[in-house]
Amino acid sequence: MTKGPDLLIFSDLDGTLLDHDTYQWTAALPALRALRRIKAGLVLASSKTAPEIAGLRAQIGFDDWPAIVENGAGLLPAGTQAIPEGGRYHAVRAALDRVPPPLRTQFCGFGDLDCATLAQRTGLPVAQAALAQQRAFSEPGSWSGSEQDLHRFLDHLAAEGIIGQRGGRFVTLSFGGNKADQVRSLTRQYHPRHSIALGDAPNDIKMLEAVDYAVVVANPHSPPLARLKTEQAGRVYRTTAPGPQGWNDAILTLLSTLTFKGT
Numbered sequence: 001m002t003k004g005p006d007l008l009i010f011s012d013l014d015g016t017l018l019d020h021d022t023y024q025w026t027a028a029l030p031a032l033r034a035l036r037r038i039k040a041g042l043v044l045a046s047s048k049t050a051p052e053i054a055g056l057r058a059q060i061g062f063d064d065w066p067a068i069v070e071n072g073a074g075l076l077p078a079g080t081q082a083i084p085e086g087g088r089y090h091a092v093r094a095a096l097d098r099v100p101p102p103l104r105t106q107f108c109g110f111g112d113l114d115c116a117t118l119a120q121r122t123g124l125p126v127a128q129a130a131l132a133q134q135r136a137f138s139e140p141g142s143w144s145g146s147e148q149d150l151h152r153f154l155d156h157l158a159a160e161g162i163i164g165q166r167g168g169r170f171v172t173l174s175f176g177g178n179k180a181d182q183v184r185s186l187t188r189q190y191h192p193r194h195s196i197a198l199g200d201a202p203n204d205i206k207m208l209e210a211v212d213y214a215v216v217v218a219n220p221h222s223p224p225l226a227r228l229k230t231e232q233a234g235r236v237y238r239t240t241a242p243g244p245q246g247w248n249d250a251i252l253t254l255l256s257t258l259t260f261k262g263t
C-alpha cells in the first residue's frame, strides 16, 4: 500500500471543475492552492482520453497524481503524458470487425471516422477531436439502428467480454471499469484519511457514493441530481454556484471542517 495523503479528492471535469460553457477552471484556483499547501491528492475523472487530460492535469499542477480516463475504463499514470500501455482498445476494434456486417454498420465509432468528421459530429475543435481519437481502453460511437438490433449487436460483443455503456449520445464499448471502480481501487491503494468526490451528472453518482464526502456541483443546464444514498448521513454538500466557482466554495468549506494530522 502506498503511504497515503491526508486528503484524496476525485473530480469530474466538464460542468464540475471546468465551466460548462467556457471550459475555464481559474475560479477554483484558491481551493487548488489550498490543496497544494496541505499536500492533498487530486485525481481527475472524466470521459476524456489520456492525451486530452494530460495537458490539463499539468496546467492545474497535479500531474503527480493518476487520472481516471475514458469514463473509468482505464488510468493515466502519474507523471506521464503518454498514452497508457496495456490498454485493450485494439482488441475492442478487432472484436467489432467480427460482428456481422448488417449489425456492425449501424455502429459508427470514433475510430471509424476521420478527424474532421468526428469534430463536426461532436462539436469539438479539430485538434481536440484528434486527441479524443487517441484511445487506449474504450470505443464510443453512435447507434443508428433499432433498439432490438442494438441488443443483438451488444450480445455479439458480450460473447467476447465487451460491455456497452450508454451515455447521453454514445454507446461506449470496453472490457469494463467505471469511475466508481477506479475510485475504490485508488482509495484502497492510497488509503487517505479523508476522501472527497465532486461531480455534476448522473454518471458521477456511483463515484460520489464511494467516498467519505460528496460534492454535487450545481449544473443549471440539467435537472438537479437525484438524492444520493449517502445524503442522509450529512456527507453530501450541494453547491449553489455552478462549475469551478462551486468547486472552489465546496472545497474551501470542507477544508475548514475536516481535521488533518498536526492540526
Ligand SMILES: [Mg+2]
Residues within 6 Å of the ligand: 012, 013, 014, 015, 016, 199, 200, 201
Ligand atoms: Mg460532468
